[in-house]
Amino acid sequence: MNEDEFIEFTAEELEAIREGIIEEVFEIRQFAIQKVPVLKMFQKRIERLEELLEMQRDLFPGEVVPCSVLPVLVPYDHLSLADLFNAYYINKNTLKQRLFATFSIEELSLLLKEMCENEKTFANLFDFLEIDEQLIVSKEPDPMDIHEAIKEASDKKIHTLADVKNNTNKLPFTLLKEMKRLLLLSKKY
Numbered sequence: 001m002n003e004d005e006f007i008e009f010t011a012e013e014l015e016a017i018r019e020g021i022i023e024e025v026f027e028i029r030q031f032a033i034q035k036v037p038v039l040k041m042f043q044k045r046i047e048r049l050e051e052l053l054e055m056q057r058d059l060f061p062g063e064v065v066p067c068s069v070l071p072v073l074v075p076y077d078h079l080s081l082a083d084l085f086n087a088y089y090i091n092k093n094t095l096k097q098r099l100f101a102t103f104s105i106e107e108l109s110l111l112l113k114e115m116c117e118n119e120k121t122f123a124n125l126f127d128f129l130e131i132d133e134q135l136i137v138s139k140e141p142d143p144m145d146i147h148e149a150i151k152e153a154s155d156k157k158i159h160t161l162a163d164v165k166n167n168t169n170k171l172p173f174t175l176l177k178e179m180k181r182l183l184l185l186s187k188k189y
Contacts, residue, residue, distance in 0.1 A: 018059075018060060021055060021060075024052055025049070025052060025105055025108065028049060028112075029100075032045070032099060033099065033100075036185060037115035037118070038189035039189070040189040046112050049106075049108055049109040052105055053106050064104075064106075065102075065103045065106075066104060066106075067107040067110060068102070068104065068107055070098075070107070071094050073094065073095075073114075074090050075087070076125060079161075080160060081150050081153060081154075081158070082147075082150050082154070082159075084125065085147070085150060088118075088122045089143055091118050092115075092118065095111055095118060119185065123185060124183075126182060126183045129168065131180050131184050133187055137189075138177070138181055140181070141174060141177075146178055148174075153171055156170050164179075
C-alpha cells in the first residue's frame with residue numbers, strides 16, 4: 001500500500017478504535033502513576049503514545065487536544081538537603097498532578113519524558129556516592145521518613161551536598177539508602 005491509498009472504516013470500527021485509544025491512554029497513565037519514572041521502563045509507553053497520537057490525528061483530527069505548556073519545575077540549585085528534597089517532591093507532585101489532569105496524548109507523552117528527566121537530574125546530584133550496580137533497587141520510602149532523616153542529618157551538622165560528601169558515614173541510614181536508590185535507578189535504568 002502506498003501513501004495515497006487509504007482504508008475506509010465503518011462507524012463501528014471507528015468507535016472501536018476510538019475506545020481502544022482511550023483505554024490504552026488510561027493504562028499508560030496508570031502505569032506512569034504506579035512506577036518509578038525511569039526512561040528504560042517508560043520508553044515503550046512513550047513510543048506507543050506517539051503512535052496513538054498519530055492514529056488520533058489521522059482518524060479523529062477534531063478530537064486531538066493540543067499540548068499545553070509544561071509546568072515549570074523548581075530548579076535543584078538549592079544548597080540545603082531539605083530544600084533539595086522539598087524541590088524534588090514538589091516537582092514529582094506537580095508532574096503527577098498534571099498527568100492526572102491532561103487530556104492531551106502529546107502532553108502525556110511529554111510529561112512522561114519530563115518525569116524521567118526530573119528523576120535522573122535529581123539522582124545525579126548524588127553521583128559522588130559509591131553504589132553497587134548489581135544491587136536490586138528497593139521501593140521508594142515514605143517522604144516523611146526522608147524528612148525525619150534530613151532533620152537527623154541536620155542535627156549532625158550535615159546540611160548541604162558538600163557536607164554529605166564529607167560525612168557520608170555519618171548520614172542517617174534512611175537518607176543514604178534513598179540517595180543510593182535514586183542514583184542506582186538513574187545508572188541502572
